[in-house]
Each structure stands twice: as C-alpha cells, then as structure tokens.
Amino acid sequence: MKQLISLTLNLLLISSIFLFSTGCTESDSIVEPTGTSDIEQLQKLVSEDEVIQSYEPNYNEDEAMDIVDLGLSKAIFPLRVGQKMSLVERNVTFDIQNDTAYGHVVSTFEGILFIAASYDAFVPGDSNIVDTLIQKSFTTTVTRNIVFVKVNNSLFPERNWRIYKMSLPNGGTETDNIEITKLTIILPDGNEIVVDDPNEYYLTRDPGLRNQLPIISRGENVTIRVELNSTYEDDDFVTLTYGGLRSDRYHRSKRRFEIVSSEPDGAYYKKVYENRWEANRFPGIKHAIINATPRQVIFDDETIVETNSWGIPYIVK
Numbered sequence: 001m002k003q004l005i006s007l008t009l010n011l012l013l014i015s016s017i018f019l020f021s022t023g024c025t026e027s028d029s030i031v032e033p034t035g036t037s038d039i040e041q042l043q044k045l046v047s048e049d050e051v052i053q054s055y056e057p058n059y060n061e062d063e064a065m066d067i068v069d070l071g072l073s074k075a076i077f078p079l080r081v082g083q084k085m086s087l088v089e090r091n092v093t094f095d096i097q098n099d100t101a102y103g104h105v106v107s108t109f110e111g112i113l114f115i116a117a118s119y120d121a122f123v124p125g126d127s128n129i130v131d132t133l134i135q136k137s138f139t140t141t142v143t144r145n146i147v148f149v150k151v152n153n154s155l156f157p158e159r160n161w162r163i164y165k166m167s168l169p170n171g172g173t174e175t176d177n178i179e180i181t182k183l184t185i186i187l188p189d190g191n192e193i194v195v196d197d198p199n200e201y202y203l204t205r206d207p208g209l210r211n212q213l214p215i216i217s218r219g220e221n222v223t224i225r226v227e228l229n230s231t232y233e234d235d236d237f238v239t240l241t242y243g244g245l246r247s248d249r250y251h252r253s254k255r256r257f258e259i260v261s262s263e264p265d266g267a268y269y270k271k272v273y274e275n276r277w278e279a280n281r282f283p284g285i286k287h288a289i290i291n292a293t294p295r296q297v298i299f300d301d302e303t304i305v306e307t308n309s310w311g312i313p314y315i316v317k
Contacts, residue, residue, distance in 0.1 A: 041161045042094050042101055042148055050246055050285045051205075051213065051313045052105075052144070055169055057244035058252060058287045059109070059142075059309065060085040081116075081298060083291075085109045085140070099150040101161065107142045107171075113305050115298060136297075138305035142171030145199050164206070168198035169287075172308035178236060178292055180308050182227035188220040198310050214314040216279040223276045226257060226290055228308070229268035234295040235259045238273045242288040243280045251282050257290075279316045287311050 046052060061082040089108040094101055115134040145167040153159045185193040193214065195201045203213050216222060230236055237256070244252040257273035264270075277288075289311045296303045 038096060038101070038161065039094060041158060042103060043092060045148065045161060045163055046092060046103065046105060046146065049163055049166075051166065052146075053246045054244075054285050054287045054313060055142075055289070055311055056085070056087065057246055058241045058289045059171075059311070061241055061252065061254065081114065083111050083113050085111045100164075101148040101150075103146040103148065105144045105146065107144075109140045109142065109171075111138050111140060111305070112136065113138065113297070132301070134301055136305050138173055138307070140171050140173055140307065140309070142169050142309070143199055144169045145202075147202065165202040165204040165211075168195060168201050168203070168313075169311045170198035170309075173306050175306040175308070177231045177306055178228060178294055178308055179230075180226060180228045180290065180292055180310050183290065183310055183312070184225040184227075185214070185312065186223040186225075187214060188216060188222065193312070195310070195312075203313065213285075214312070216314055216316055218279055218281045218283065218316055221276055221278050223274065224257075224288070224290070225260075226273045226275075226292070228271055228273070228292050230271055230292075230294065231268055232294050232296070233262075233264075233269055235262075236271065236273075237293040237295055237298050239291050239293075240275055240277060240288060241291065242277060243282070243286060245282065245284045245286060251280055253277070253280065279314075283316050285313060285315050287313050 061084070086109060087107060088110050091106045091108075093104050095103075113134075113136040115136070147164045147166070148161045149164040150160055151162055181196065183193075183195040183198075185195075187193070201211075203211050205213050224240060226238060228236070228238070236259075240255045240257065241252060242254075255275050255277055257275040260272040260274050262269050262271045289309055291307055291309050293305070293307045294303075297305055297307075
C-alpha cells in the first residue's frame with residue numbers, strides 16, 4: 001500500500017449537481033398518514049425552503065478547493081482536495097398531530113473524493129510531479145427533522161402550513177471510527193451555540209423565540225470548536241466549507257481546523273479542533289458544513305472513505 005504525498009494542484013471537476021438543478025436524479029418517497037393536501041403542502045415547503053436548500057451548495061464542494069488562512073501547509077504539504085456530492089434519493093416522512101406536523105428527512109448522496117497526489121517526495125511549490133489523480137467513491141446519508149405548524153389560511157388554503165423550526169443536519173458514511181460528538185460556535189457578540197446532537201437541536205426564524213437562526217454581519221468573525229471521537233491516533237482531516245448560496249455557489253471557502261488536544265480513553269482518541277472564519281461580503285442564507293475524515297483517507301491510495309458531517313445554517317446580512 002503506497003502512501004501519498006499531497007501537493008497544490010488545480011483540478012477541473014465535473015459540474016455541480018444540486019437538489020434544485022435539472023441534472024439531479026431525485027426520488028422522493030413520502031409516507032402519507034393523512035390527507036394528500038396536507039402532505040403536498042408540507043412536501044412543497046421542504047423542497048422550496050431556502051434554509052434547507054442552502055445545505056447542498058456547501059456540502060457539494062464540486063471542485064478541489066484552496067484551504068485559506070489556516071492552510072494545510074502547517075500540517076502537510078499544500079493540498080487541494082474536494083468532494084463532489086450528488087443527491088440520489090430523498091425520503092420524507094410526516095407525522096401529523098392536529099395542528100402540528102413532524103417531518104423526518106433522509107437524503108442519500110453519492111460522492112466522489114478527488115485527491116491530486118504524488119508517489120514521490122517533492123519540493124513544495126513544484127507543480128510538475130503529479131503522479132495520479134485518486135478518485136474514491138462513497139455514499140453518505142444526511143438526516144434532518146422539521147416541525148411545521150398549521151396556520152389555517154382562509155384566503156390561501158394551499159398555504160395552511162409553515163415551517164416552525166428545523167434541526168441541524170447530521171450525515172456521513174456508515175462508520176464508528178470517527179464521529180463528531182460536540183460543536184461549539186462562538187458568535188461575534190460572544191453568545192455560544194452548543195450542539196451535542198444535531199437532529200435534536202432546533203433553530204427557528206420566528207421573532208422573540210430562543211435558538212434563532214444565527215445572523216452574522218459581513219466581515220464578522222465566528223469561532224468553531226469541534227469535539228470528536230476517533231479510533232486513529234493521527235490528526236484527522238477536519239474542514240469547514242461555507243459561504244455558498246443556493247443560487248450562487250461560487251463564493252464558497254474552505255478551511256482546515258487545527259487540533260487543540262487529543263486524549264486516549266481506551267476506546268477512542270478524544271480530540272478537540274478549532275477554527276475561526278470570517279463571513280464573506282455576500283448576504284443571504286447559507287450553511288457551514290464541518291467534515292471530519294481520518295487522515296489516511298487523504299494520504300493513502302487504498303483506504304476507503306470514512307466521514308462524519310454536521311452543518312448549521314446562518315444568515316449573512
């Protein structure tokens with residue numbers, strides 16, 4: 001098994017495929033516990049909600065991306081690596097209880113991890129020693145919960161429901177070897193968002209309620225701390241992808257987290273990673289996606305892909 005040495009390389013990848021694009025192959029499976037009219041309205045809300053749809057433009061990196069500021073050169077040679085994620089199935093189930101409906105969304109993605117690499121050592125900056133482009137196929141499942149409330153709109157009966165709150169997304173491959181266990185987000189005003197179960201942490205857009213969708217001004221800094229369990233002693237490849245809009249994915253950025261601590265407990269290495277990022281100058285609803293991947297997935301040509309991903313939506317104003 002050969003070990004890979006990474007380097008900076010521009011990759012031309014396949015054009016992106018999003019949930020809302022015509023190129024996406026999507027199969028929606030809906031469990032209908034009550035009348036189809038309610039179910040159709042709830043499904044429409046899921047498919048059109050801008051917060052929900054902002055996930056894919058950041059989860060699907062579409063191309064090998066530069067790692068800015070906290071660059072890879074601090075831990076390894078400069079590297080560009082990217083994942084192309086295509087939504088292939090979405091299963092939505094609804095449980096309607098009087099004027100409240102509970103939705104559970106399971107999205108299946110087929111991915112390709114692209115790695116530009118050399119089998120020989122090289123001087124950083126040398127761009128003429130590319131030996132291979134590794135492509136690793138993998139499948140992930142992303143889950144999210146949504147709570148709807150009935151509004152009984154007499155003027156527009158086709159709009160009798162609205163989204164009240166939604167959980168954070170949680171996804172990844174079927175693995176127990178690496179798992180995010182806690183996420184702490186320190187906002188510019190000093191307030192913290194602490195998450196230990198994404199599918200049980202809900203955000204709302206209703207004024208006056210707790211756990212509002214975070215609003216960040218352009219140019220403000222946010223600190224993210226990630227705690228995870230890993231069976232591997234080596235530092236993991238933990239990154240943040242953010243900044244892409246549903247209608248404009250080209251302003252995405254990607255950063256690598258720096259490790260703060262690693263302590264073995266007999267079964268896992270309990271690790272803490274931290275990163276700081278700045279909201280870009282393009283306003284709108286976006287998602288920040290944290291991807292945690294074992295180091296050998298990136299540096300070994302035969303290691304299969306293992307990954308765990310959490311996300312959080314936010315608004316840039």
